[in-house]
Amino acid sequence: MLRSRVRVLMVTAAAAAVIASCAGARRDAGDAGAYHVVINTSKTFELPPTFLSYTIDEGTAFFSPAGAEVFESTLLRALLSHLQPARIRFGGTQGDMVDYTLTDPExxxxxxxxxxxxxxxxxxxxxAAGTTAVFGLNQEVGRNVSAAHAWNATPSTQLIDLTVGMRDAARV
Structure with a gap:
């Protein structure tokens, strides 16, 4: 019970912070915990159909032996098919530590x-999921601790070349 109350308080506090940051938001004079928010509907923004997408943390995909199982999951493929048109984003903090070892398939x-x-x-x-990915390339691999040293683009170039080759082979 206490845990659910803490979650509600956290959500309430987070929602209050978001509302308070809105332009035109002000505290309601009659209730210290309430906000009066005016939403200008004359300014609208249309989101692209791919806005609702899915993220796989690179830490799960590349740092865990179980990461390979993620890509064999028929359940995940089925769930993802209901988000179409979606993109899968591979990202996360561990993405800066991914090493590309792509030249030796064995x-x-x-x-x-x-x-x-x-x-x-x-x-x-x-x-199989009928989607594409957004993937952040690691710029740290092969880089010396000094920012003055050039980035080694070879691993990233190999990844791009391999991906293009796989897609070309799949089209044949």
């Missing part, structure tokens, strides 16, 4: 490594 998986085999599983998952 190389075993190690935590934090995106192998050719796992990338192929991801591409097959995307194709």
């Amino acid at each position: 190389q075993p998986w190690a935590p934090g490594t995106l192998t050719q085999e796992r990338w192929a599983a991801i591409q097959a998952f995307l194709a």
Whole structure:
């Protein structure tokens, strides 16, 4: 019971913070906990159909042995099909630590490594789900601790080339 009250209080506090940040929001003089909000409906914004999408944390996909199972899940594919048209976003803080090991398809998986085999599983998952992905490239791999040293673009270039090759092969 206490846990549910804490959640409600957290949600209420978060909602109050969001409302308070709205332009035109002011506290209701009659109730210290209430806000008076005016919404200007003359300014509208249309969201793209892909706005409702899905995120897979790169920590799950690439740092966990169970990450491969995510891409074999028929349940996830079915759920994702109901979000169409959607995009899958691969991201998260651990994305800055992903190492691309793509030149040797036989190389075993190690935590934090995106192998050719796992990338192929991801591409097959995307194709089966009928969607595409948004993926942040890691710019830290191969970079010296000094910002003066150039970024090694080779792993990212290999990932792009591999992806294009997989998509071209799938179209044949």
